[in-house]
Amino acid sequence: MxxxxxxxxxxxxxxxxxxxxxxxxIQSFRQVDTLAREGYAAVILRMARLVEEIVKSSGLLKTExxxxxxxxxxxxxxxxxxxxxxxxFPGNWLNVALRSRMQELTELHTTILNDVRSMTLGEWTxxxxxxxxxxxxxxxxxxxxxxxxxNGRLHLGIDGSGGELGHQIIDMNGLPCGCGSQGCxxxxxxxxxxxxxxxxxxxxxxxxRIGALxxxxxxRITPEIIHQAALEGDVIAQDISRRAxxxxxxxxxxxxxxxxxxxxxxxxxxxxxxxxxxxxxxxxVDERVFMVPRNKVEIVPAELGVRAGMxxxxxxxRHDLKGDQTG
Numbered sequence: 141m142x143x144x145x146x147x148x149x150x151x152x153x154x155x156x157x158x159x160x161x162x163x164x165x166i167q168s169f170r171q172v173d174t175l176a177r178e179g180y181a182a183v184i185l186r187m188a189r190l191v192e193e194i195v196k197s198s199g200l201l202k203t204e205x206x207x208x209x210x211x212x213x214x215x216x217x218x219x220x221x222x223x224x225x226x227x228x229f230p231g232n233w234l235n236v237a238l239r240s241r242m243q244e245l246t247e248l249h250t251t252i253l254n255d256v257r258s259m260t261l262g263e264w265t266x267x268x269x270x271x272x273x274x275x276x277x278x279x280x281x282x283x284x285x286x287x288x289x290x291n292g293r294l295h296l297g298i299d300g301s302g303g304e305l306g307h308q309i310i311d312m313n314g315l316p317c318g319c320g321s322q323g324c325x326x327x328x329x330x331x332x333x334x335x336x337x338x339x340x341x342x343x344x345x346x347x348x349r350i351g352a353l354x355x356x357x358x359x360r361i362t363p364e365i366i367h368q369a370a371l372e373g374d375v376i377a378q379d380i381s382r383r384a385x386x387x388x389x390x391x392x393x394x395x396x397x398x399x400x401x402x403x404x405x406x407x408x409x410x411x412x413x414x415x416x417x418x419x420x421x422x423x424x425v426d427e428r429v430f431m432v433p434r435n436k437v438e439i440v441p442a443e444l445g446v447r448a449g450m451x452x453x454x455x456x457x458r459h460d461l462k463g464d465q466t467g
Contacts, residue, residue, distance in 0.1 A: 389424025
């Protein structure tokens with residue numbers, strides 16, 4: 141089996157590597173800054189150069205590589221290989237023909253897939269989802285993405301849009317979301333939403349370590365700072381983490397009731413808050429799931445970290461080459 145190159149296009153970094161899609165091992169890992177504000181054309185050229193670096197460092201000829209898979213944030217048209225819309229991502233990515241352009245630049249068979257669907261496929265194949273037939277995956281970071289594997293198949297829905305778990309409505313009259321709707325989970329438990337809760341606590345003058353850890357620079361308050369304060373016993377920071385866990389738990393409970401996954405995987409940068417967030421999440425699910433056997437659903441942290449998206453994108457490229465676009 142030929143190896144495949146997997147790329148993960150992120151708002152800060154583009155990560156890539158040569159993936160053994162039989163084992164999940166990655167070689168020739170490379171990472172560059174995205175510099176998304178330079179526009180999509182510049183980012184695409186940067187991705188193509190990264191692919192060339194990976195090929196060169198691998199010592200392989202391009203004919204010895206099976207193809208290229210790219211995990212991309214946002215709404216895609218898989219059939220046409222186009223990026224339609226990228227919320228939380230600068231650079232005006234509207235109706236961008238990414239697949240054909242990357243094939244032209246790299247001379248490799250190319251596929252694209254939503255970044256969290258890529259993560260989901262990677263985690264299900266080689267990570268926290270191994271051994272079960274149905275999983276739901278949440279990636280909690282700058283936004284909240286999601287993905288589903290149902291009965292051993294990556295669920296795509298219409299044009300690959302199925303599995304947008306971060307845009308479940310958890311408050312029908314709620315906060316506006318970057319997707320254009322309101323009341324979405326992303327508006328309540330993403331990294332910026334958690335940061336906003338910390339900012340509010342500090343500006344209101346509440347007794348909290350958050351301000352001191354940020355050296356009283358409001359621009360330096362991040363979910364990581366809030367998490368650190370929580371670990372140090374800060375009650376306000378702990379409450380923020382529990383609130384985020386509660387909101388995510390509402391969405392997870394809905395997915396459990398509607399899909400019946402054997403396992404729910406929680407990943408992304410915000411998920412590094414660990415047990416404080418997961419404890420609140422699990423408690424909320426326990427309080428709200430009754431029509432599905434709760435004791436048969438595991439809620440677990442992701443295992444593959446930053447590798448999941450690259451691995452999943454490469455696995456998707458292999459499936460595409462075989463003519464199987466269901467994972």
